[in-house]
Amino acid sequence: MSASPWCLLPPFLSKPLFPLLPPTALGFGVVKLPQLCVPSLRLPFAMPPRYNDAVNQAAVASVVTSEDERYGKKQVISLTPQLYDYVLANVREPKVLRELREETSVMPGCQMLVSPEQAQLLTMLVQIMGAKNCIEIGVYTGYSSLAIALALPNSGYLVACERDLKRLEMAKKYYNRACVSHKVEIRHGLAYDTLVHLIERGKSCSFDFAFVDADKIKYGEYYELLLQLVRPGGLIIFDNVLWHGKVSDPQVNDQKTISLRNFNKRILEDMRVSISMVPIGDGMTICRKRETDQSL
Numbered sequence: 001m002s003a004s005p006w007c008l009l010p011p012f013l014s015k016p017l018f019p020l021l022p023p024t025a026l027g028f029g030v031v032k033l034p035q036l037c038v039p040s041l042r043l044p045f046a047m048p049p050r051y052n053d054a055v056n057q058a059a060v061a062s063v064v065t066s067e068d069e070r071y072g073k074k075q076v077i078s079l080t081p082q083l084y085d086y087v088l089a090n091v092r093e094p095k096v097l098r099e100l101r102e103e104t105s106v107m108p109g110c111q112m113l114v115s116p117e118q119a120q121l122l123t124m125l126v127q128i129m130g131a132k133n134c135i136e137i138g139v140y141t142g143y144s145s146l147a148i149a150l151a152l153p154n155s156g157y158l159v160a161c162e163r164d165l166k167r168l169e170m171a172k173k174y175y176n177r178a179c180v181s182h183k184v185e186i187r188h189g190l191a192y193d194t195l196v197h198l199i200e201r202g203k204s205c206s207f208d209f210a211f212v213d214a215d216k217i218k219y220g221e222y223y224e225l226l227l228q229l230v231r232p233g234g235l236i237i238f239d240n241v242l243w244h245g246k247v248s249d250p251q252v253n254d255q256k257t258i259s260l261r262n263f264n265k266r267i268l269e270d271m272r273v274s275i276s277m278v279p280i281g282d283g284m285t286i287c288r289k290r291e292t293d294q295s296l
């Protein structure tokens with residue numbers, strides 16, 4: 001067993017001194033002691049925080065307060081790595097999805113997968129809707145499409161749009177493994193063309209649920225086509241609407257950020273849909289196509 005770091009301290013730096021330190025100096029990492037104790041001594045090892053400080057620091061690091069005073073210092077949860085691990089530990093992820101995620105995790109672009117808690121939300125929305133006919137734009141290796149397909153009834157189907165044939169091969173492998181291949185209609189090619197084709201084939205108002213996770217610059221075009229394809233009361237869900245936080249930073253003005261910022265503004269103002277922007281993963285907006293003129 002290795003020696004406790006406390007044994008390495010000179011006697012005058014015993015534990016009772018530490019309550020004199022400011023709470024912020026009691027976390028982990030290199031701690032600079034105040035002049036009062038010893039001249040600028042740096043301890044290159046982890047210092048155990050007192051229990052209450054650890055609790056308070058975790059709680060403080062996990063909230064953000066609105067800077068807009070009209071929201072009355074409203075505090076909301078902000079995920080720290082520790083809290084996010086806790087969220088992940090509370091996700092029920094089917095074994096086949098976990099295997100797909102783990103196989104993808106060493107591939108280029110692996111960060112493109114929706115997160116497990118997002119996949120779980122998609123699954124739940126499909127279930128709540130009792131959805132039968134779905135569309136996904138952007139399959140990659142199949143994580144979110146498999147989550148959707150698993151939630152569909154046997155008679156349901158998902159039109160899965162993806163332009164990259166190699167990525168589709170892996171997705172197909174997992175559809176087979178999960179015994180959902182009969183529910184997935186793969187459309188290899190540009191998603192825009194597939195959506196137009198579906199409309200031309202008379203499929204307007206026949207889909208219950210759509211998930212968009214590709215080609216951020218085209219979100220506006222997909223939105224208009226999907227509004228035709230989804231039935232009144234159906235959902236259209238867009239991923240990455242917070243774009244790693246860049247949408248809120250006026251200093252960031254690259255093409256994708258501007259495009260997503262404009263898209264968010266556009267659907268906020270569009271009374272054809274009810275909306276909810278959910279800060280999960282990289283941000284998802286759930287749009288519900290209104291049945292009639294509703295105000296919310």
Ligand SMILES: C[S@@+](CC[C@H](N)C(=O)[O-])C[C@H]1O[C@@H](n2cnc3c(N)ncnc32)[C@H](O)[C@@H]1O
Pocket residue numbers: 112113114137138139140141142143144145161162163164167189190191192213214215
């Ligand atoms: C973010 S990944 C999708 C991840 C997937 N939804 C998941 O969470 O498992 C985006 C995918 O969309 C595909 N893609 C990009 N532009 C496309 C387009 N215009 N039409 C079809 N697929 C496209 C890319 O090849 C990529 O595999």
